[in-house]
Amino acid sequence: MPSYDSVNYSLRPAKNIERKMFCEAFRKLSEFGSLDSYRYIGFGSPFFSDFSLFHKSLNITNAISIEEELGDEARFIFNRPYACIELIMGTSNDILPTLQWNLRTILWLDYDSPLDQSILSDVATICSNIFPGSFLIITVDAKPGKYGSRLESIKERIGEEKLPEGLSEARLSDWDTAKTYKRIISNEIAQTLNYRNGARPEGTRIVFKQIFNFHYADGAEMLTLGGILHEEGQKNIVAKCGFKDLDFFRDGEEPYEIVIPKLTLKEIRHINRQLPCPDLSQVSSPAIEPSVIASYAKIYRYFPNFVDAEIG
Amino acid sequence: METITNNASRIIDATPTKDFFIEMLIKDIELSRVIIDLVDNCIDGANRYRGRESYDGLWIRIEAGPDQFRIIDNCGGISIDLAKKYAFRFGRPTKMIMTERSIGQFGIGMKRALFKLGSKFIIESTTKTSRFKVDVDVNEWKKDDIWEFHFSELETLSEPPDQCGTTITVEPLHDNVSKDFELSFFLNRLRFEIRQAHQQMIENQIAISLNGIPVTSDPNTFLSSTKIQTGYYEDTFTQEMGSVNVRVYAGISESSPSKTGWYIYCNGRMVLGADQSSTTGWGAGGQTTIPKYHNQYARFRGLVFFDSDNARLLPWNTTKTGVDSDSLLYRSVKLKMITLMKPIMTFLNRVKDETEFKSDDHPLLDAIETARSRPLSKTQTSTTFKSPTPGQRPKRKPKGSISYTKPLEDINKIKKLLNVKSHKKVGEETFDYFFEKECKE
Numbered sequence: 001m002p003s004y005d006s007v008n009y010s011l012r013p014a015k016n017i018e019r020k021m022f023c024e025a026f027r028k029l030s031e032f033g034s035l036d037s038y039r040y041i042g043f044g045s046p047f048f049s050d051f052s053l054f055h056k057s058l059n060i061t062n063a064i065s066i067e068e069e070l071g072d073e074a075r076f077i078f079n080r081p082y083a084c085i086e087l088i089m090g091t092s093n094d095i096l097p098t099l100q101w102n103l104r105t106i107l108w109l110d111y112d113s114p115l116d117q118s119i120l121s122d123v124a125t126i127c128s129n130i131f132p133g134s135f136l137i138i139t140v141d142a143k144p145g146k147y148g149s150r151l152e153s154i155k156e157r158i159g160e161e162k163l164p165e166g167l168s169e170a171r172l173s174d175w176d177t178a179k180t181y182k183r184i185i186s187n188e189i190a191q192t193l194n195y196r197n198g199a200r201p202e203g204t205r206i207v208f209k210q211i212f213n214f215h216y217a218d219g220a221e222m223l224t225l226g227g228i229l230h231e232e233g234q235k236n237i238v239a240k241c242g243f244k245d246l247d248f249f250r251d252g253e254e255p256y257e258i259v260i261p262k263l264t265l266k267e268i269r270h271i272n273r274q275l276p277c278p279d280l281s282q283v284s285s286p287a288i289e290p291s292v293i294a295s296y297a298k299i300y301r302y303f304p305n306f307v308d309a310e311i312g
Numbered sequence: 313m314e315t316i317t318n319n320a321s322r323i324i325d326a327t328p329t330k331d332f333f334i335e336m337l338i339k340d341i342e343l344s345r346v347i348i349d350l351v352d353n354c355i356d357g358a359n360r361y362r363g364r365e366s367y368d369g370l371w372i373r374i375e376a377g378p379d380q381f382r383i384i385d386n387c388g389g390i391s392i393d394l395a396k397k398y399a400f401r402f403g404r405p406t407k408m409i410m411t412e413r414s415i416g417q418f419g420i421g422m423k424r425a426l427f428k429l430g431s432k433f434i435i436e437s438t439t440k441t442s443r444f445k446v447d448v449d450v451n452e453w454k455k456d457d458i459w460e461f462h463f464s465e466l467e468t469l470s471e472p473p474d475q476c477g478t479t480i481t482v483e484p485l486h487d488n489v490s491k492d493f494e495l496s497f498f499l500n501r502l503r504f505e506i507r508q509a510h511q512q513m514i515e516n517q518i519a520i521s522l523n524g525i526p527v528t529s530d531p532n533t534f535l536s537s538t539k540i541q542t543g544y545y546e547d548t549f550t551q552e553m554g555s556v557n558v559r560v561y562a563g564i565s566e567s568s569p570s571k572t573g574w575y576i577y578c579n580g581r582m583v584l585g586a587d588q589s590s591t592t593g594w595g596a597g598g599q600t601t602i603p604k605y606h607n608q609y610a611r612f613r614g615l616v617f618f619d620s621d622n623a624r625l626l627p628w629n630t631t632k633t634g635v636d637s638d639s640l641l642y643r644s645v646k647l648k649m650i651t652l653m654k655p656i657m658t659f660l661n662r663v664k665d666e667t668e669f670k671s672d673d674h675p676l677l678d679a680i681e682t683a684r685s686r687p688l689s690k691t692q693t694s695t696t697f698k699s700p701t702p703g704q705r706p707k708r709k710p711k712g713s714i715s716y717t718k719p720l721e722d723i724n725k726i727k728k729l730l731n732v733k734s735h736k737k738v739g740e741e742t743f744d745y746f747f748e749k750e751c752k753e
Contacts, residue, residue: 093600093601093654094654094655094658097650097651097652097654097655097696098654098655098696098697099696100695100696116600117597117598117599117600118597118600120597120600121596121597121600121601124597124601124647124650125601125650125651125654128647128648128650128651129647129648129651159598192647195643195644195646195647196644196647197644198639198640198641198643198644199549199551199556199640199641199644199645200549200644201550201551
């Protein structure tokens with residue numbers, strides 16, 4: 001059952017925050033070309049929240065939403081928020097190889113499911129064809145699953161060949177599954193680019209610069225891995241983009257954790273009045289732990305309030 | 313103890329023996345392949361002669377019989393310079409000027425073929441300005457350690473002759489070769505392989521015959537129309553040593569399990585034909601990207617052309633019987649082959665569904681019906697394989713089947729009660745009966 005039947009995306013706070021963080025990062029792509037020249041590809045679901053945000057904030061008008069529930073086409077068309085979104089029904093496996101790839105694209109493939117071969121297949125298709133200056137983001141469900149069946153399950157979904165060495169039930173517990181997935185996806189990207197680049201002269205070879213490595217839990221542990229694909233010779237442009245200045249920039253194994261602290265609206269307003277503040281020990285709210293203040297301060301600018309998410 | 317100081321006696325002889333060399337050379341390559349190598353050399357000659365324009369008027373005649381093997385061509389001949397310095401060397405000296413777009417590039421094709429075929433060979437070649445003859449008795453030649461051949465006849469010509477070309481004769485043949493040439497099975501196989509390998513050349517008018525019968529062309533065609541278009545990708549890979557032009561076509565044709573698959577050509581010479589293996593991407597991504605070959609994909613045709621002035625840059629293996637899968641160039645192009653191939657797999661799966669579903673709305677089968685078979689040069693292409701949208705299908709509930717055995721007497725009792733005639737109906741109606749009564753919410 002697709003997850004949009006059970007979860008109302010636009011109310012998921014961690015995803016909401018993630019989306020806004022992406023928007024801030026995408027603005028920095030203007031060094032490559034104005035944002036409105038970019039194409040956006042995603043899995044809209046009937047809510048199309050990502051499409052709405054990116055169109056409104058970045059003026060992206062070339063957008064494709066891929067939906068696999070063939071019988072629900074009428075529902076998606078009905079809910080499409082803007083005319084500039086093209087809806088293509090089918091699986092990403094089938095559709096990605098048929099698209100034109102001769103323009104800079106932002107792809108956010110937000111899969112409802114744990115990492116499997118078909119997701120890696122999409123990653124390979126994208127990396128084989130994507131235009132330099134493009135941004136790729138993959139989100140997968142990173143729940144570890146029941147102890148005792150984790151290794152079996154991951155072997156079946158991904159195949160032994162692609163698994164890192166030394167995996168075991170314990171090594172897949174908690175957030176280690178997310179870390180393992182990150183390594184597998186990174187390998188798939190690197191391997192595909194390696195093949196693609198083989199016969200190309202230096203300077204035009206395509207590399208992946210990781211920008212996002214998010215761990216967040218919105219009811220289920222999720223991993224988001226994202227970055228920019230560019231020609232080696234474009235290193236200067238990427239540096240100019242200044243992704244490093246983003247607080248949530250992570251280009252290595254260490255993840256950025258999005259933790260939503262449970263605070264009342266009154267508490268949020270109270271803490272907001274004290275932010276920004278260089279020394280968080282000065283910020284307080286009655287009976288709220290400093291660690292909670294710290295978690296909130298990390299993401300306060302992106303924090304949704306529910307009125308904003310529904311109407312704004 | 314006495315240290316030996318004499319330098320000459322410190323030398324250890326490491327020169328190869330001719331016997332060993334010949335044995336290694338002809339090992340592990342099939343007879344038909346060496347004959348095709350000889351044809352390759354004729355084609356290279358034709359390229360030198362005509363520079364890759366029309367080969368009209370050029371021919372290659374192969375005569376293979378139990379007593380003698382002969383290959384005659386009028387493709388321009390071998391110059392004395394070429395013969396003296398390169399054609400009889402084992403391997404290709406670095407100083408040799410490469411034939412543009414050559415096929416024979418490893419420098420062993422002719423020699424390997426001659427040693428594989430028999431024990432005596434004669435090569436006669438005439439160019440516009442020269443003529444020579446080389447006559448070798450291999451058993452005599454093996455007797456010494458001198459790595460040389462001799463021209464038995466050699467002359468420059470004051471006037472260009474009527475015909476410029478080469479004749480190679482091998483007689484007597486080795487026993488196993490002689491026997492093979494008696495078998496029509498072998499000769500048919502040889503004919504097929506020549507046709508495949510030189511499909512392109514034959515289409516370009518070069519006339520090849522085997523034992524008097526022409527080797528005809530059987531070009532790949534694509535189904536083409538406004539609704540069905542072949543996927544096409546083209547690129548040039550430039551490196552220090554030269555550049556390689558790559559063209560990839562992926563589309564559909566008649567349904568034929570023996571003809572389906574990928575065909576790979578290097579400088580017009582086919583090195584892989586009707587490939588259905590992982591070498592060309594079948595089964596990629598653990599079968600999630602591309603499935604393993606099944607007969608439902610028997611309409612698929614993929615063609616890849618690698619062309620370069622520097623044949624060394626091409627991704628073929630030394631026997632020209634396959635691709636070098638480690639080639640960086642090939643691995644890069646393979647990603648494109650997979651991208652072009654994928655939508656065709658999706659299309660053929662949908663065609664299978666349409667065939668099984670048997671509804672009145674079958675746009676895919678209709679499109680195949682109305683598309684025409686066209687040769688490569690006339691097929692309509694697009695950046696990705698184009699096909700019509702499949703018809704609307706209601707959401708199908710997945711189905712399973714149940715089978716069991718019960719006493720015939722009991723089955724017949726139920727048949728009477730339900731007023732049905734088949735066992736199948738008994739099963740279906742008893743199932744529905746229970747479902748109605750017990751499972752309806």
